[in-house]
Amino acid sequence: MSERRKQFPFDEFEPKWQARWETEKTFSVPNPGDPGFDASKPKFFVLDMFPYPSGAGLHVGHPEGYTATDIIARYRRMRGDNVLHPMGWDAFGLPAEEHARKTGEHPRLNTENNVNNFRRQLKRLGFAYDWDREVNTTDPGYVRWTQWIFLQLYNSYFDEATQKARPISELEAQDLGRDEIDAKRLAYVAEAPVNWCPDLGTVLANEEVEEWRAKGHAVERRPLKQWMLRITAYAQRLIDELDGLDWPEGIKLLQKNWIGRSEGALVDFAIGGEKVTVFTTRPDTLFGATYMVLAPEHPLVDRITTPEQKDAVEAYRRACAAKSDLERTDLAKGKTGVFTGGTATNPVNGEEIPVWIADYVMMSYGTGAIMAVPAHDERDYEFATQFGIPVIEVVQAPEGSTDTCFTGDGIAVNSGFLDGLPTPEVKARIIAWLEEKGLGTKTVNYKLRDWLFSRQRYWGEPFPIVWKDGRHEAIPESELPLLAPELEDYKPSGSPEPILSKAAAWVDLGNGVARETNTMPQWAGSCWYYLRYCDARNADRFMGKEAEAYWLAKNGKPGGVDLYVGGTEHAVLHLLYARFWHKVLFDLGHVSTPEPFQKLVNQGLILGEDGQKMSKSRGNVVNPDDVVAEYGADSLRLYEMFMGPLEQVKPWSMKGVEGVYRFLARVWRLVMETNQEGEWVLNAKLADTEPDKGTDKVVHATIKKVGEDIESMSFNTAISQMMVSTNELTKLERVPVSSVALLLQVLNPFAPHLTEELNATLAAAFPSLDAGELANRLWPVYDPAKLIEDEIEIVLQVNGKVRDKLFVANGAPNEEVETLALASEKVRSFTEGLTVRKVIVVPGRLVNVVAN
RNA sequence: GCCGACGUGGCGGAAUGGUAGACGCUGCGGACUUAAAAUCCGCUGAGCCUCGCUCGUACGGGUUCGAGUCCCGUCGUCGGUACCA
Numbered sequence: 001m002s003e004r005r006k007q008f009p010f011d012e013f014e015p016k017w018q019a020r021w022e023t024e025k026t027f028s029v030p031n032p033g034d035p036g037f038d039a040s041k042p043k044f045f046v047l048d049m050f051p052y053p054s055g056a057g058l059h060v061g062h063p064e065g066y067t068a069t070d071i072i073a074r075y076r077r078m079r080g081d082n083v084l085h086p087m088g089w090d091a092f093g094l095p096a097e098e099h100a101r102k103t104g105e106h107p108r109l110n111t112e113n114n115v116n117n118f119r120r121q122l123k124r125l126g127f128a129y130d131w132d133r134e135v136n137t138t139d140p141g142y143v144r145w146t147q148w149i150f151l152q153l154y155n156s157y158f159d160e161a162t163q164k165a166r167p168i169s170e171l172e173a174q175d176l177g178r179d180e181i182d183a184k185r186l187a188y189v190a191e192a193p194v195n196w197c198p199d200l201g202t203v204l205a206n207e208e209v210e211e212w213r214a215k216g217h218a219v220e221r222r223p224l225k226q227w228m229l230r231i232t233a234y235a236q237r238l239i240d241e242l243d244g245l246d247w248p249e250g251i252k253l254l255q256k257n258w259i260g261r262s263e264g265a266l267v268d269f270a271i272g273g274e275k276v277t278v279f280t281t282r283p284d285t286l287f288g289a290t291y292m293v294l295a296p297e298h299p300l301v302d303r304i305t306t307p308e309q310k311d312a313v314e315a316y317r318r319a320c321a322a323k324s325d326l327e328r329t330d331l332a333k334g335k336t337g338v339f340t341g342g343t344a345t346n347p348v349n350g351e352e353i354p355v356w357i358a359d360y361v362m363m364s365y366g367t368g369a370i371m372a373v374p375a376h377d378e379r380d381y382e383f384a385t386q387f388g389i390p391v392i393e394v395v396q397a398p399e400g401s402t403d404t405c406f407t408g409d410g411i412a413v414n415s416g417f418l419d420g421l422p423t424p425e426v427k428a429r430i431i432a433w434l435e436e437k438g439l440g441t442k443t444v445n446y447k448l449r450d451w452l453f454s455r456q457r458y459w460g461e462p463f464p465i466v467w468k469d470g471r472h473e474a475i476p477e478s479e480l481p482l483l484a485p486e487l488e489d490y491k492p493s494g495s496p497e498p499i500l501s502k503a504a505a506w507v508d509l510g511n512g513v514a515r516e517t518n519t520m521p522q523w524a525g526s527c528w529y530y531l532r533y534c535d536a537r538n539a540d541r542f543m544g545k546e547a548e549a550y551w552l553a554k555n556g557k558p559g560g561v562d563l564y565v566g567g568t569e570h571a572v573l574h575l576l577y578a579r580f581w582h583k584v585l586f587d588l589g590h591v592s593t594p595e596p597f598q599k600l601v602n603q604g605l606i607l608g609e610d611g612q613k614m615s616k617s618r619g620n621v622v623n624p625d626d627v628v629a630e631y632g633a634d635s636l637r638l639y640e641m642f643m644g645p646l647e648q649v650k651p652w653s654m655k656g657v658e659g660v661y662r663f664l665a666r667v668w669r670l671v672m673e674t675n676q677e678g679e680w681v682l683n684a685k686l687a688d689t690e691p692d693k694g695t696d697k698v699v700h701a702t703i704k705k706v707g708e709d710i711e712s713m714s715f716n717t718a719i720s721q722m723m724v725s726t727n728e729l730t731k732l733e734r735v736p737v738s739s740v741a742l743l744l745q746v747l748n749p750f751a752p753h754l755t756e757e758l759n760a761t762l763a764a765a766f767p768s769l770d771a772g773e774l775a776n777r778l779w780p781v782y783d784p785a786k787l788i789e790d791e792i793e794i795v796l797q798v799n800g801k802v803r804d805k806l807f808v809a810n811g812a813p814n815e816e817v818e819t820l821a822l823a824s825e826k827v828r829s830f831t832e833g834l835t836v837r838k839v840i841v842v843p844g845r846l847v848n849v850v851a852n
Numbered sequence: 853g854c855c856g857a858c859g860u861g862g863c864g865g866a867a868u869g870g871u872a873g874a875c876g877c878u879g880c881g882g883a884c885u886u887a888a889a890a891u892c893c894g895c896u897g898a899g900c901c902u903c904g905c906u907c908g909u910a911c912g913g914g915u916u917c918g919a920g921u922c923c924c925g926u927c928g929u930c931g932g933u934a935c936c937a
Contacts, residue, residue, distance in 0.1 A: 005890080250855090254856080254932065257855070281937065360937090365937075366936075372937085382935090445936085447936055568931080568932085643865085653863080655878075656877060659877055662876095717865095717866070795870075795871045800917065846918090
């Protein structure tokens with residue numbers, strides 16, 4: 001784009017103010033005990049989801065949430081709060097490691113470059129971060145405490161009775177063996193099927209598999225020994241404790257569905273001498289179970305398969321093992337399965353039913369075995385009809401139901417002692433019956449799985465664990481942080497052995513002691529970064545007790561982070577993992593609130609100008625640096641807030657950026673004009689005069705609305721109100737400086753550079769302004785008296801349609817307004833020949849004459 | 853399939869059950885200028901018999917003096933999730 005004259009010299013004053021904020025540490029906030037700390041001020045902790053510093057640099061999506069929180073932070077600061085508004089880097093991750101593999105450089109170098117670029121870009125946008133609290137998840141001083149928190153998990157177990165984590169030392173004091181103790185730890189080792197990617201030389205998280213497959217890498221399932229975190233122990237609390245949180249209901253629901261609680265029963269079926277337990281949410285349909293299905297991986301399959309069926313079963317299991325999860329869950333292909341030759345005894349009626357294996361039953365959910373009731377389960381129905389298995393109706397559908405397979409509640413039939421009873425009661429009775437006979441129990445099952453916590457990567461936190469005689473053991477806290485050694489090269493080993501196993505000297509500690517070579521996933525660092533901000537330089541604890549007590553204080557609310565803003569992509573995993581860690585720390589007495597994030601707001605995605613998701617391949621990516629260069633940081637900030645509601649998905653528009661740029665130029669020209677030489681000088685229209693009534697009204701209405709809109713995060717309407725008042729002030733022949741100064745105050749959180757610059761100019765030219773809330777940069781207080789109108793416009797309707805308008809004195813009695821309305825010529829012409837049935841007067845608003 | 857969010861001008865969007873379209877963009881006309889840019893002013897939902905009237909917030913019903921807003925149903929878009937027994 002061709003260089004053209006800037007409408008105001010943002011390129012001069014923006015860097016100037018940024019430099020000043022940096023050298024004066026304007027936005028650094030003291031902790032309890034620090035000089036200048038004022039305990040009487042309320043705290044406000046406003047948090048952004050910290051970025052992964054990718055090589056691509058800042059995306060326009062980042063400043064959306066960051067500007068929103070910055071406005072809130074600056075506003076709360078003007079209101080007199082101690083505001084904690086920090087930023088940091090989620091800097092471990094695969095891209096930096098991939099870069100290291102290609103270049104042979106240590107991933108730290110690439111990470112540092114990217115962090116420096118991100119920091120530069122963010123500083124250019126003028127965010128009021130306390131940079132003294134910057135954290136980086138890859139810093140040894142940070143890794144140390146991530147590993148320390150891992151050890152808290154490792155050294156704890158979940159006490160079912162109190163539903164809380166307790167120190168493992170309590171078990172050691174009892175007479176438990178080491179195996180029993182290890183089996184109870186919140187961090188434990190288990191053999192688990194993982195997504196192994198040979199090219200990358202690492203295991204991938206489920207949600208990463210598709211991404212790398214799309215790039216042409218093979219990913220296969222392999223059972224490997226893995227570290228797991230016992231998040232399932234917290235399933236119920238993770239559901240229940242959502243209740244008090246000020247989060248979008250949709251996100252709460254998403255988490256609840258992810259955890260997936262379902263109530264049902266475990267029922268024992270006998271197969272020969274063996275026992276198979278199934279999980280069902282419909283124990284009331286037990287009489288309708290006509291077959292049983294085991295997951296192909298079920299351990300009992302080998303023992304119950306008859307010799308005649310052995311070949312078919314083996315072939316089927318091999319076919320399943322080769323399938324990816326995606327292929328296996330492809331619904332469109334219909335059901336497959338093989339008869340094992342064995343039968344199971346239905347405990348309720350002694351019927352022998354065939355036992356099948358089929359991949360529509362997952363080993364990872366419930367018990368990996370189901371009783372199939374084709375009459376009342378659509379999947380079982382599809383399978384049974386395909387394989388010619390009988391269907392027995394045991395729940396009578398209500399009158400009028402046309403479902404071929406009825407899955408709702410009804411009345412029990414063909415169910416012996418349960419016939420005639422409604423479904424909920426049948427459930428209760430059958431469970432009581434099973435429990436009495438010792439054949440089953442009521443139970444609650446969750447979809448949530450324990451968290452697979454180990455990766456075979458280099459660029460992550462090593463586990464603070466050593467192995468001795470086949471057993472794991474924590475290293476002493478004094479040895480933290482445990483950092484990964486430098487490697488000759490960062491290429492994968494090609495085997496599922498973690499990369500760190502290549503560092504033989506680091507791994508082998510002699511005397512048969514070897515280091516754990518797995519590393520932690522990227523989630524580890526992001527699980528607790530918000531805590532570290534509270535006391536980022538503490539060398540003795542993950543955070544100091546005083547800092548914890550102050551910054552997470554409840555202050556009459558549930559406490560924790562007061563406002564957390566970020567994208568929906570973290571609705572489940574990050575937010576669930578962080579809640580889990582926080583609860584463990586809470587149980588162990590390290591933090592004083594059970595939940596980390598009191599209020600959560602999701603910003604909506606910003607699309608390209610074409611309405612498509614921004615991507616390099618579509619060529620619709622907007623680079624914030626370019627926008628800042630052409631229109632300034634204030635314009636970018638303001639535009640992103642003016643686009644529409646924060647939570648909404650919305651397309652970018654360069655024309656829209658120009659619109660807010662023009663608005664800021666108008667504000668600039670309220671204060672400045674160019675002289676003959678083309679230099680910016682004070683606008684001669686500015687006068688130290690009393691504003692007239694109309695001017696006062698619009699300015700005070702703006703103070704009120706902008707304040708309310710910031711509180712409700714309706715930034716777009718706040719900006720439009722400031723546009724209205726700017727347009728009003730621009731029209732004046734003599735512009736009262738006090739009115740301009742008030743406008744600049746409320747605009748300050750949105751466009752801090754421009755307003756600071758103009759404020760400084762005004763204060764120098766009009767010393768009278770240099771007093772009170774304006775001089776102290778406090779949020780102005782509006783005067784309600786100035787909002788009151790002498791005359792109010794009343795809309796006159798006939799049968800709900802607007803026919804006329806009229807001005808009445810503010811506070812005129814309803815009778816008077818009604819008389820005036822009925823006297824209106826327009827109203828009379830529209831009621832001519834009709835009878836007035838009713839007159840509705842809404843004080844200060846309208847009159848509706850009902851006539852027919 | 854299930855769960856969730858949302859359907860308002862040419863576009864982004866605004867409207868405690870009370871004047872639909874604030875504010876911004878686009879477009880058109882005008883002022884300034886030798887000219888252009890920038891700036892400033894006016895108009896900009898549709899239709900008509902253009903004083904003014906009628907229609908209009910995805911569609912069909914309902915509640916109400918009054919519905920974009922509340923209720924029921926339908927269609928559509930987006931997001932999440934998926935054989936979870």
